[in-house]
Amino acid sequence: MLTINTIRENRDFVIERLKIKNFKDLSVIDTIIELDNNRRTAQKSADDAQAEMNILSKEIGRLFQTGKTAEANQAKDRTSVLKENIKEYNQKYEEVSTKLNQLLVQVPNLPHASVPVGKTPEDNVLVRGNDIKVNLPEGALPHWDLGTKYDFLDFDLGTKLTGAGFPVFKGKGAKLQRALINFFLDENEKAGYREILPPLMVNEDSGFGTGQLPDKEGQMYHCQIDNFYLIPTAEVPVTNIYRDVILDASELPCKNTAYTPCFRREAGSYGKDVRGLNRVHQFDKVEIVQIAHPDHSYAALEEMVNHVEGIVKKLELPYRIIKLCGGDMSFTSALTYDFEVYAAAQGRWLEVSSVSNFESYQANRLKLRFKEKGDKKTTLAHTLNGSSLALPRIVAALLENNQTPEGIRVPEILQSFTGFSMIN
RNA sequence: GGAGAGAUGCCGGAGUGGUCGAACGGGGCAGUCUCGAAAACUGUUGUCCUGCUACGCGGGACCGGGGGUUCGAAUCCCUUUCUCUCCGCCA
Numbered sequence: 001m002l003t004i005n006t007i008r009e010n011r012d013f014v015i016e017r018l019k020i021k022n023f024k025d026l027s028v029i030d031t032i033i034e035l036d037n038n039r040r041t042a043q044k045s046a047d048d049a050q051a052e053m054n055i056l057s058k059e060i061g062r063l064f065q066t067g068k069t070a071e072a073n074q075a076k077d078r079t080s081v082l083k084e085n086i087k088e089y090n091q092k093y094e095e096v097s098t099k100l101n102q103l104l105v106q107v108p109n110l111p112h113a114s115v116p117v118g119k120t121p122e123d124n125v126l127v128r129g130n131d132i133k134v135n136l137p138e139g140a141l142p143h144w145d146l147g148t149k150y151d152f153l154d155f156d157l158g159t160k161l162t163g164a165g166f167p168v169f170k171g172k173g174a175k176l177q178r179a180l181i182n183f184f185l186d187e188n189e190k191a192g193y194r195e196i197l198p199p200l201m202v203n204e205d206s207g208f209g210t211g212q213l214p215d216k217e218g219q220m221y222h223c224q225i226d227n228f229y230l231i232p233t234a235e236v237p238v239t240n241i242y243r244d245v246i247l248d249a250s251e252l253p254c255k256n257t258a259y260t261p262c263f264r265r266e267a268g269s270y271g272k273d274v275r276g277l278n279r280v281h282q283f284d285k286v287e288i289v290q291i292a293h294p295d296h297s298y299a300a301l302e303e304m305v306n307h308v309e310g311i312v313k314k315l316e317l318p319y320r321i322i323k324l325c326g327g328d329m330s331f332t333s334a335l336t337y338d339f340e341v342y343a344a345a346q347g348r349w350l351e352v353s354s355v356s357n358f359e360s361y362q363a364n365r366l367k368l369r370f371k372e373k374g375d376k377k378t379t380l381a382h383t384l385n386g387s388s389l390a391l392p393r394i395v396a397a398l399l400e401n402n403q404t405p406e407g408i409r410v411p412e413i414l415q416s417f418t419g420f421s422m423i424n
Numbered sequence: 425g426g427a428g429a430g431a432u433g434c435c436g437g438a439g440u441g442g443u444c445g446a447a448c449g450g451g452g453c454a455g456u457c458u459c460g461a462a463a464a465c466u467g468u469u470g471u472c473c474u475g476c477u478a479c480g481c482g483g484g485a486c487c488g489g490g491g492g493u494u495c496g497a498a499u500c501c502c503u504u505u506c507u508c509u510c511c512g513c514c515a
Contacts (some may be wrong), residue, residue: 040474043473043474047474048483051482051484054483057495058442058443061495062443072495073495246470367472
């Protein structure tokens with residue numbers, strides 16, 4: 001969330017920026033400032049009363065110790081009023097700050113100055129791409145039919161085992177997944193990312209830290225008995241490594257990568273857009289996460305985009321990089337680039353990566369700070385993450401684009417990982 | 425799942441209900457010594473909120489989390505989470 005000081009000190013600027021994100025309820029900003037004023041007043045009153053109480057208590061202690069019991073008891077009588085006041089002020093304080101926090105978490109991150117104005121995906125801006133042309137053979141099939149034809153991907157079996165949206169990979173299909181995961185992790189490691197294998201379930205604090213909770217609760221699978229959430233992305237556990245941490249500035253940037261399955265409930269989407277691997281409830285993804293110094297976070301973002309681009313290129317897929325407009329960006333992001341690859345048999349662009357700078361928005365929730373050498377003050381760090389990459393749609397595009405009458409060709413770069421060059 | 429023990433500052437580790445934000449040791453930082461370094465010695469050493477005639481001076485909070493008793497709680501009570509040991513079960 002935004003810090004209260006950002007809002008206090010830059011009221012007009014904040015409102016201007018929020019408009020770009022299509023945030024409607026702009027009046028909360030003034031409500032927040034007012035509540036914060038009330039909060040400060042209540043705290044001042046409570047603190048003053050408490051200070052008086054502390055002095056009085058010490059005095060009573062001294063009186064008892066010197067045997068002046070009568071005077072001590074007399075002094076005790078005076079505390080009851082103070083006690084009552086403190087309680088009252090504290091109640092007021094709690095009440096106001098609870099309300100304040102409820103509003104604060106509802107305010108999205110401010111978009112970066114370069115974010116295009118717009119409301120829908122149509123307003124996103126194409127940054128760059130390549131011009132690979134796919135020559136499909138006669139009677140080319142979408143990937144779900146290819147899966148059936150060559151018996152390496154089975155949606156019905158997944159439905160039997162669990163339910164819709166839980167595909168089963170078999171044989172070369174399963175090996176292809178493993179190959180992609182290893183390939184992605186190796187590429188990330190070469191770029192300086194440390195590999196992490198995190199828990200797939202997280203607690204409430206972690207869900208809050210990265211912004212999934214409280215609002216997007218319904219998007220995660222919830223294990224109610226233990227109050228754990230199945231992670232929707234490795235971003236959650238990996239970023240939360242740094243929750244409540246004060247880093248030394250010299251440790252920045254922290255670069256981590258993790259492969260994890262991801263679980264998403266994604267209620268409410270049906271139809272041809274979500275057929276096959278286009279949208280599933282469980283999928284594999286390799287994620288990269290950076291904790292960066294605020295002065296360098298946008299350089300880090302560029303670095304991440306270039307890195308992901310390098311991987312996509314090696315897979316010989318038609319791709320494009322898109323800068324999201326204010327209205328299409330996620331709640332927590334300040335600037336997001338999406339990667340899309342072209343799945344030729346479907347004739348559709350599929351999003352396979354989203355690389356974002358959250359600036360200090362997550363860090364504020366996480367209490368992730370750093371300290372310059374010799375400096376007493378702590379500063380919120382910047383967090384960034386991106387997929388490198390999400391498997392299902394990469395697989396969909398690979399399968400569809402590389403189909404031949406003899407079978408599906410495995411891209412050169414993957415063959416040493418798969419151990420085969422054709423799925424047939 | 426059953427029984428017990430514990431949770432204190434960067435780490436280790438004390439702490440009788442009343443100058444305890446917390447002894448002591450280690451580490452870190454600064455200084456003295458040195459051509460430099462080590463050793464030794466000296467000093468310093470958290471976080472958050474907040475007030476003001478602000479690179480300074482105050483106030484409040486924090487001893488796992490939450491609640492309670494008390495004029496006063498790290499210290500007593502309740503509750504919760506986590507860790508460790510033993511038993512059971514299990515990959």
